[in-house]
Amino acid sequence: TVTRFILALILSGLFSSSFAKLATFQHFRIVYGQSLARVRSITEVPVKDTADRDTDAMQSDVSFEHVTFAYPNKKDRALSDVSLQFPKGSHTAIVGESGSGKSTLASLMMGFWQPQSGTVRLGGENLAELSERNIADFFSIVQQEVFLFNTSIRDNIRIGKPSATQREVETAARKARIHDFIVGLPSGYDTSAGEVGVKFSGGEKQRISIARMLLKDSPIVILDEATAALDGENEKLIQEALDELQRNKTVFTIA
Known part of the structure; x- marks a missing residue:
């Protein structure tokens, strides 16, 4: 029906x-x-159960001693019996095809992974015996993709050194070739970086990131394809900023 x-x-x-x-x-x-x-x-x-140590007297040399490493659940080794020495103040380019182990070297020297065998040393000390804070204090890294927090430009730069004064922040920004751009904004250093830094171009975000690393002033700098995919003008400014960042540092350039 x-x-x-x-x-x-x-x-x-x-x-x-x-x-x-x-x-x-x-x-x-x-x-x-x-x-x-x-x-x-x-x-x-798991957090390393290692106490912080006084590392003021440690040098910024890095060495790999017969290091072998494979990522979890991966059959092939990323590195096999690798021995390398990077003296303090040296500039090293790490060049190779994708998957050749360039980023693995950087990850191991920053303590993100532990080798299955062999030893990574920082300033002559076994990296496995240093705390995460000790290791982090030694390294600054500038990457192609930059993350900015949704807070002021000042606070984004201060991440490198939370206790920094306004003068120190501005000095770092000048060296990073970003100060003039910042003071030209309506709110200057109080300008919000926006969610994930969407308000700025890639080159501007990159220079803010470099200012952050200049403020941190770590003895070892890792440049992970830092100038890739930038236009000529931005690349020139960023290269000048990177020149400032690399002064008297141990530098690794991944390309």
Whole structure:
């Protein structure tokens, strides 16, 4: 009958709506589960049980002694029995094809990974015996992709040295060739960098990042394709800023 037909249409619509909501719920459950797994992969990383040490007397040389390393769940080794020495004040270019181990070298010397065998040394000290804070104090890294926090430019630069004065921040910005740009903004150093730095060009974000590293003043600098994908004018300014950053440092350039 017509009544039954109409009732069937109504019920089918209700069932379809319920199934659609269930499918949407399942989709978000999977997405949120994957996001939670990524968060846990960071929060559950074991913290090194190593006390901070006085590293003022340590030198900024780096050495690899018969280092072998493979990433988890990877059959092939990224590095095999590698021995290298990088003296204090040296400038080293690490060049190779994608997947050849360039970034692996940098990750190992910064303590992000531990080798399966061999020893990485910083200033003659076994990296495995230094605290994460000790290691972090030695390194500054400038990458192609720069992250700026949604706070003022001043605070973004101060990440390199939270106790820095305004004069120190401006000195670092001048050396990074970004001071004139900042003071030309309506709110100057109080200007918000915007979410993930979306308000600025790649070159401007890069120079803010370099100012941050200049303020930190670590003895070892890693440049990870820092000038890739930039136009000529920005590359010139950034190269001048990098020249300032590299003065009297041990430098690794990954290309």
